[in-house]
Amino acid sequence: MTTETAALREKVSPRRRRFFSRQDKITLGFFIGIPTFLHLALVWLPAIGTILLSFTYWTGIRVEDIKFAGVANYENIFFNTPIFWDALRVNVVWILWFFFIATPLGVLLAYQIDREIRGHKFYQSAYFLPVVLSLAVTGIIWNFLLRPDGFVNGLLGLPISEAVSFFGDDRYNIWVIMIMASWRHIGYIMLLYLAGLKAIDASLREAATIDGATEWQTFRKVVFPAMRPVNIIVIVITIIESLRAFDMVYIIYGGRGGLPILGVLVFENIAGEGASMKGAAYAVILFVLSIVPIITYLQQQFREDVS
């Protein structure tokens, strides 16, 4: 089907005449030019600036103090800074958790709600509620619940010295943070997926039911492939959300250690008195980590589309 239409389009397009008046050109120029300019000035210039600065020594104050450092900042991070590897490990756990637990849960919930199980309106609102809160607010709420003098420890009647160390104990603080992050992420994915599911032609499902497909088969063979555009968005969002994690952890731990993640390391090294371009190098590493899988994935997806 796709090849036919493409062929058809090719036949038609040369014959279609494109004519833009002078005024059209000016208007279009403005419409395309202004956003492009803003995008370049506000996104790409700073990004390129950061990449360049990551190869320098600089305290971020006087421009004339910038000194070329070669790859020293990267060398420092990779070979001398154990906290980088700790942070990377946490970010990887974060991605895996989101991929295999939070995101599938969101999809499952969306599917259930779309099937209009009893009370689905209530569930829908309940799961969606955390999404309207920013991650920073999420952090504040959970911190209030779980800190040593917080609600949960108070409920358990534990004094500060014996309080359950939700955020301090290395054995489980990462899982506490994962649950906190999922609390919001699940609702977000559910919402995206639900919107997609609503757009699926009901006749597809009916046809599958008539052919005697089970619920699982219908989902896997019919619904899931039909949801491809949404799936791509969900995957990209999952990667981005796990790598850009910052606000919640920063609210709970402040700029320092505790549970190191790359986002906080960027901040810790580029802001404040300790500013150095090691922070810029961290930012570039984070940028590469986020952009490479996304570009590879999208390229592969679009290539499949074309063929």
Added chain:
Amino acid sequence: MLNKISNHEVDRRLVLKGAAAGGLGIAGATMLAGCAGSTGPISFGARTVDESPTIQLKGLVDAYVAKTGNEVTYNATESNAFQNNLSQYLQGTPDDCFQWMAGYRMQFFAAQGLLVDISDVWDEIGDQYNESYKIASTGLDGKQYFVPQSWYPWGLHFRKSMMAEIGMNPEDIYNWDDFMSALGELKAQGLIGLASADKGGWEAMGTFDILNARINGYQFHVDLLGGREKWTDDRVKEVFRHWEMLLPYMNTNVLDLEWDGAMQLLLQRQSGFFFNGSWFGGNFLEQSQEDYDDLWIVPFPEINPDHARDTIDAPIDGFCVAKNGANNDGGKDLIKFAGDMEGVQAMLDTGIPMTSANNGQDRSSYDAFQTQQLAVMNEAKYITQFLDRDTRPDFAGPVVGPALQSWFKDPSSTDEILESLQSQWDALPPL
């Protein structure tokens, strides 16, 4: 953290109210004083949103406004946020004068040309201060950039009533063995010996400072922080070996508590000692006069007789003038007032305990706890600021902070951590 944020909001409201009231006051004062004001409006940046210091600083600003008729805006920022933002703040449109710290932290920004040389202010008020304060206020170029407000010692704090109940006299704790047996006794009573915190990543630096100074002496400590000695030195390992001996007597959730959490342990009588800067006396006073009167401090015990108890961390807080501020002269005028006994008196009159750096503060007016702080301070021959004020900022916060935290997670990894500290020091960009 939540505390701070909610405080912040409360405080913003306070500030608004204060601003409204201050506005009226200013209008009144200007009318009364006529054209006494020599400079335009001045803005003052406070690096605290806590209750007591805010009252104190407002007292200062109000007295200045009443005296000169100049208009002053009071802007408050939570201290961690203020610190993290300082570079950007000073390069942008900072307040004319702001609260800051002496030592390396001030010298660094002075060297970057972001602070105003206030040597002329020192010419006027300098005779009210000891030489050591002038040195602490001096930049690397020999000019002054800082006016001291107050100091506080780091020492072992405890509640007198608690110790009396147990029948222990901490004033008798002179050396390490005394201290260890006291901790053992507290543990036997079911108490935490030494309340500790390090969630903020800086609290434990105070313990490192004092252990290093006690075991290896002032000179080694200063040289280590200046990069002239190695972190991999056996003498540094000795510091951690002693620290490890303290671990069984500390609360187990060190990494879950910020300094104020550890303070709560003392306040709630769950721990015998709390090693910290005495500034938290204000927090005890917020609780009640009784709690404040119960608070006491002794120097950290001697470990190595060669160095006895000759060193103490006693950070100095104070004020600077920002070069990029709109009104440099106004800023200078305000901090001159703050450094002069008249301004100091205005802060003291608020009733918030303060050990001023100014010689004019009548030491006989000190309350018992302050007198004791002075005694602790006077026992020391050498004064250090604090680890994150005595070494490079790109080393203290991002490197030493997490290193100490990971040591708490696994104290057996001392060697690796010290090796990593040294290699991270070596990898720092040249200054």
